[in-house]
Amino acid sequence: MSGLRCCASAGCLARGSGALMGALETAISRGQLGDQIQLRPVGCLGPCSQGPLLALDPDGDLYAGVDPQDAETLVAALARRLHQSSDQATPLEWAPARGERLDLRAPFFQRQRRIVLEHCGLIDPTDLEQAIAVGAYGQLERVLQGWSPEQVVTELQRSGLRGRGGAGYPTGLKWATVARMPGARKVVVCNADEGDPGAFMDRAVLEGDPHRVLEGMVIAAYAVGADHGFIYIRAEYELAIERLRLAIEQAVDRGRLGAALFGTGFGFTLELRVGAGAYVCGEETALIASIEGKRGTPRPRPPYPAELGVGGRPTLINNVETFANVAPILREGADWFAAIGTAGSSGTKVFSLTGHVRRGGLVEVPMGTSLATVVLDMGEGSPHGSAVKAVQTGGPSGGCVPADRLDTPLDYESLQALGTIMGSGGMVVLDQSTDMVALAAYFMAFCREESCGKCVPCRAGTVQLHGLLKKILAGQASQADLDQLETLGAMVMDTSLCGLGQSAPKPMLSTLRYFRGDYLARLEAP
Amino acid sequence: MSVRTLRIDGRDVASADGATVLEAARDAGVAIPTLCHLEGLSPVAACRLCLVEIEGSGKLQPACITPVSEGLVVHTATPRLREIRRTVIELLFTEGNHVCAVCVANGHCELQDRAVEVGMDHARLPYRFPDRPVDLSHPRFGLDHNRCILCSRCVRVCDEVEGAHVWDVAWRGEHCRIIAGLDQPWGTVDACTDCGKCVMVCPTGALFHKGDSEGEKHEDPSRLAALQRARHSRQEAP
Numbered sequence: 001m002s003g004l005r006c007c008a009s010a011g012c013l014a015r016g017s018g019a020l021m022g023a024l025e026t027a028i029s030r031g032q033l034g035d036q037i038q039l040r041p042v043g044c045l046g047p048c049s050q051g052p053l054l055a056l057d058p059d060g061d062l063y064a065g066v067d068p069q070d071a072e073t074l075v076a077a078l079a080r081r082l083h084q085s086s087d088q089a090t091p092l093e094w095a096p097a098r099g100e101r102l103d104l105r106a107p108f109f110q111r112q113r114r115i116v117l118e119h120c121g122l123i124d125p126t127d128l129e130q131a132i133a134v135g136a137y138g139q140l141e142r143v144l145q146g147w148s149p150e151q152v153v154t155e156l157q158r159s160g161l162r163g164r165g166g167a168g169y170p171t172g173l174k175w176a177t178v179a180r181m182p183g184a185r186k187v188v189v190c191n192a193d194e195g196d197p198g199a200f201m202d203r204a205v206l207e208g209d210p211h212r213v214l215e216g217m218v219i220a221a222y223a224v225g226a227d228h229g230f231i232y233i234r235a236e237y238e239l240a241i242e243r244l245r246l247a248i249e250q251a252v253d254r255g256r257l258g259a260a261l262f263g264t265g266f267g268f269t270l271e272l273r274v275g276a277g278a279y280v281c282g283e284e285t286a287l288i289a290s291i292e293g294k295r296g297t298p299r300p301r302p303p304y305p306a307e308l309g310v311g312g313r314p315t316l317i318n319n320v321e322t323f324a325n326v327a328p329i330l331r332e333g334a335d336w337f338a339a340i341g342t343a344g345s346s347g348t349k350v351f352s353l354t355g356h357v358r359r360g361g362l363v364e365v366p367m368g369t370s371l372a373t374v375v376l377d378m379g380e381g382s383p384h385g386s387a388v389k390a391v392q393t394g395g396p397s398g399g400c401v402p403a404d405r406l407d408t409p410l411d412y413e414s415l416q417a418l419g420t421i422m423g424s425g426g427m428v429v430l431d432q433s434t435d436m437v438a439l440a441a442y443f444m445a446f447c448r449e450e451s452c453g454k455c456v457p458c459r460a461g462t463v464q465l466h467g468l469l470k471k472i473l474a475g476q477a478s479q480a481d482l483d484q485l486e487t488l489g490a491m492v493m494d495t496s497l498c499g500l501g502q503s504a505p506k507p508m509l510s511t512l513r514y515f516r517g518d519y520l521a522r523l524e525a526p
Numbered sequence: 527m528s529v530r531t532l533r534i535d536g537r538d539v540a541s542a543d544g545a546t547v548l549e550a551a552r553d554a555g556v557a558i559p560t561l562c563h564l565e566g567l568s569p570v571a572a573c574r575l576c577l578v579e580i581e582g583s584g585k586l587q588p589a590c591i592t593p594v595s596e597g598l599v600v601h602t603a604t605p606r607l608r609e610i611r612r613t614v615i616e617l618l619f620t621e622g623n624h625v626c627a628v629c630v631a632n633g634h635c636e637l638q639d640r641a642v643e644v645g646m647d648h649a650r651l652p653y654r655f656p657d658r659p660v661d662l663s664h665p666r667f668g669l670d671h672n673r674c675i676l677c678s679r680c681v682r683v684c685d686e687v688e689g690a691h692v693w694d695v696a697w698r699g700e701h702c703r704i705i706a707g708l709d710q711p712w713g714t715v716d717a718c719t720d721c722g723k724c725v726m727v728c729p730t731g732a733l734f735h736k737g738d739s740e741g742e743k744h745e746d747p748s749r750l751a752a753l754q755r756a757r758h759s760r761q762e763a764p
Contacts, residue, residue, distance in 0.1 A: 300571045453702030460617035495574045
């Protein structure tokens with residue numbers, strides 16, 4: 001028996017994995033090898049920039065950029081090996097005409113520690129049986145049959161897991177707060193409104209292993225005493241929506257969602273809510289308003305959603321990756337999880353590595369791994385002989401880490417000290433050709449367009465800041481304009497109502513901190 | 527009724543539990559500027575004029591929704607806050623087309639009053655001169671988007687007090703605009719009861735009585751509070 005796993009996530013599909021799978025299927029059926037070669041669509045296999053990706057079992061080899069025209073020779077080689085020997089350890093005598101076999105000893109693979117993504121790329125995300133075979137819903141069953149809700153919360157607290165959406169709030173503490181709220185009808189919400197430019201971690205998790213997220217949500221519901229939940233996902237994620245819809249249906253059919261789960265009195269129902277294209281709806285109070293059918297604008301906190309959430313009920317909101325960490329924590333224990341990463345930031349973090357980097361894609365590394373390891377070793381630095389100038393993390397709410405600070409460990413506090421944030425995991429590498437003023441202007445234009453318009457500093461301030469940045473870009477600005485940029489940026493940060501406005505000036509202030517020369521070079525001579 | 531004691535600008539203030547810092551300050555004679563806030567409507571904390579410094583809190587807090595608590599130490603007029611308020615007003619002035627000399631609300635405009643209070647004698651930011659329409663389709667009232675500051679008082683009063691919900695905000699960011707009905711001409715919206723409460727609470731000349739000329743709009747937002755009190759007392763004593 002041989003197995004072919006072809007990445008069917010959005011990135012590889014865009015790079016032609018659909019055609020490759022079609023060609024492989026044709027070749028397999030033509031050779032009547034359907035019972036000997038199993039072809040499976042799977043989730044993200046990692047180095048997205050080299051897709052379409054194809055993995056071979058039992059060898060474990062990974063091929064990149066395979067052309068559909070090579071399907072015939074690959075299937076023929078597999079058939080030959082199956083025919084010749086029962087020993088499947090014999091190396092496959094095949095090389096693609098286009099594309100290559102990747103060296104799995106490369107740091108890109110070796111430096112990873114896959115916990116969230118442990119089954120991503122191994123199972124067919126549309127097949128519940130495959131998910132169950134690797135343990136999906138096993139921890140839910142265990143918890144429901146022997147644990148009290150308090151035990152679950154305690155275990156999460158001991159694990160040190162912090163919110164993976166960006167802010168890094170301790171997950172266990174959040175769960176404990178919601179659990180303590182009075183009322184029987186609480187709500188659990190999964191924030192899948194991933195919107196930072198260059199970020200695609202949550203999409204990959206949802207496309208590759210949706211049941212993992214559902215299981216985390218049901219366990220959370222049990223722990224905090226909720227009976228209903230929502231997954232709020234952005235409309236642009238069509239494939240993830242399709243797979244989630246299917247996963248929810250399958251889970252309901254198999255009794256993993258719904259009433260009286262695993263023969264207990266506990267039940268949990270789940271609805272999918274598709275956003276309408278507003279970045280600000282990733283902010284939790286705007287997200288709640290949107291779920292309620294209202295205009296997606298934030299409101300001041302407190303009261304926090306834990307107190308006053310969807311429909312006025314106590315609500316737990318966590319990010320996709322946070323929920324995806326729940327099952328392995330319960331399976332392996334809080335101590336195991338806490339031992340990974342650093343003291344203040346335990347576990348791993350998934351990053352989407354993009355930009356001026358030779359090898360881009362999805363990587364999961366232990367917290368505390370240095371930026372240099374991820375960008376220079378795993379990503380292999382910038383292409384075309386250029387050097388890395390900076391790394392942007394945290395999207396429009398984050399900032400840039402300059403090349404001389406790449407030894408910084410990836411944990412919440414270290415990044416914050418540099419004026420950026422961990423964020424949800426977007427990591428955009430910028431090489432020497434990058435104009436940092438243009439970068440700042442790009443992010444400001446993004447925030448200007450995505451501001452909900454409710455509060456004055458964000459609605460009108462981002463427009464003025466963008467105007468000043470454009471003026472600098474055009475070479476028409478003076479030192480006075482630069483001063484105004486900084487003053488107004490600080491004002492917008494201090495006074496905006498929600499996180500969007502409060503962090504909108506961050507990419508600009510961060511580039512001013514490390515690359516002031518880029519700005520000064522563009523000022524008019526006095 | 528329990529009482530909380532707090533300190534506002536160095537003055538000890540006693541306030542009812544459940545009151546906001548804004549209410550406590552106003553009771554004590556400390557003026558905190560506001561624009562989106564209006565007694566009788568739900569607070570939205572959107573204009574950010576009433577932000578105050580609270581000792582022990584790293585973030586500025588909007589006085590209109592921050593509840594008083596025992597021992598709270600509040601500063602309402604630090605140089606930092608004055609600068610912020612002036613900038614907020616400048617952002618509003620440069621965002622729309624506010625030409626006081628030809629405005630129905632000239633002399634009776636809350637935006638104008640706030641500008642005087644914060645000492646905005648000129649705008650340090652460039653004016654944007656947006657291209658905005660005027661809706662004169664209603665037989666009695668008009669809406670001039672050029673003068674609108676998106677405080678959403680009209681939206682709230684129509685929804686919360688009149689119960690008609692004619693108004694809402696459409697689009698987002700700089701493209702935000704007050705709309706009637708489903709973005710229809712105001713005069714064609716059947717839900718409108720012609721009550722005029724939106725005109726009454728509008729802080730600028732954006733909503734006005736047709737026929738008013740420069741400086742002739744004399745609206746008193748305190749009538750709303752009086753109406754609320756009257757309704758409340760009728761419910762109390764049937």
